[in-house]
Amino acid sequence: KAGVTQTPRYLIKTRGQQVTLSCSPISGHRSVSWYQQTPGQGLQFLFEYFSETQRNKGNFPGRFSGRQFSNSRSEMNVSTLELGDSALYLCASSPPGIRETEAFFGQGTRLTVV
Amino acid sequence: AQSVAQPEDQVNVAEGNPLTVKCTYSVSGNPYLFWYVQYPNRGLQFLLKYITGDNLVKGSYGFEAEFNKSQTSFHLKKPSALVSDSALYFCAGRGSSNTGKLIFGQGTTLQVKP
Numbered sequence: 001k002a003g004v005t006q007t008p009r010y011l012i013k014t015r016g017q018q019v020t021l022s023c024s025p026i027s028g029h030r031s032v033s034w035y036q037q038t039p040g041q042g043l044q045f046l047f048e049y050f051s052e053t054q055r056n057k058g059n060f061p062g063r064f065s066g067r068q069f070s071n072s073r074s075e076m077n078v079s080t081l082e083l084g085d086s087a088l089y090l091c092a093s094s095p096p097g098i099r100e101t102e103a104f105f106g107q108g109t110r111l112t113v114v
Numbered sequence: 115a116q117s118v119a120q121p122e123d124q125v126n127v128a129e130g131n132p133l134t135v136k137c138t139y140s141v142s143g144n145p146y147l148f149w150y151v152q153y154p155n156r157g158l159q160f161l162l163k164y165i166t167g168d169n170l171v172k173g174s175y176g177f178e179a180e181f182n183k184s185q186t187s188f189h190l191k192k193p194s195a196l197v198s199d200s201a202l203y204f205c206a207g208r209g210s211s212n213t214g215k216l217i218f219g220q221g222t223t224l225q226v227k228p
Contacts, residue, residue: 004157033214042221043204048214056215090157094214102148103216105157 002026004093004106012112018079021109025072025093031055032074033103034066037088046089049074050096078111086113116141118207120219127195127226135190135222137205145207147188148216149179152202161203164188175199195226 005024013019025032033056034046045058049068066076072093078085088110092103117140127133139145146165150158162173164181172178179190188205205219 006157031214033216035216035218043206043216043218045215045217050214058215092158092216102160102163103214104160105150107157108155110155 004091004104006089006091006106006109008109009107010110010112012114013081014114015081015083017081018077019081019111020075020077021089021091021111023074023076023091023093023106025074025091026095026104028095029093029104030072030096031094032068032072033092033094034074034076035090035092036060037090037108038086043090046076081113083113085111087111116207116209116217118205118217118219120203120205120222122222123220124223124225127224129197129226129228130194133190133192133195133199133224133226135203135205135224137188137190137219138186139188139205139207140186141207141217142209145209147179147181148206149173149177149188149190150204150206152204152221158204161190195224197226197228200224200226 007022031050033048035043037043048056052068063079068074088108090108092105094103119138148163149161161177162171164171169181177192203222206216
């Protein structure tokens with residue numbers, strides 16, 4: 001079974017630009033969550049999508065947004081990039097109806113803002 | 115507010131010695147607790163979880179963890195450390211009603227020396 005796939009693996013963007021990251025969950029998984037990992041703040045929850053609806057949201061500004069498609073693939077978008085948005089962005093998927101299961105993480109997208 | 119704490123930034127052990135990586139939690143209701151490991155420039159790999167039942171949980175690669183409700187702790191242990199265990203370890207938790215949002219500890223770097 002293929003794991004969680006995140007594309008691209010690496011990105012370099014300029015301040016003020018916007019960026020879109022993609023996540024393909026494990027087949028059959030309908031919940032997709034996004035996390036930001038930085039050396040200073042650690043791993044922070046961005047948002048979770050389930051069946052194309054945002055189910056949970058973390059404490060990030062409105063520049064961070066996401067969506068989920070009918071095939072459960074998810075994208076997150078960051079507009080008006082700031083230097084502080086440089087981070088590893090991790091996506092995780094979980095199967096439906098099994099609340100006790102663990103989340104499965106992708107390899108991440110390393111975003112560098114210059 | 116819910117939180118997970120890992121009091122040690124780094125743990126150093128000699129190969130062959132037992133290791134412990136500490137984690138304490140403050141999660142509402144019955145907590146679901148997880149340990150993940152991260153190698154450089156990689157995503158998170160699941161090690162083990164506590165949902166309910168036995169307080170001693172066994173996981174991948176010889177790791178185990180002990181859930182202690184009175185001390186609100188979930189320490190990761192291994193009887194005999196390997197150099198290849200050197201990595202960044204994260205403890206994470208969530209409430210039973212919050213399926214997608216994981217709260218992570220700050221991470222502990224485990225260094226196993228030959």
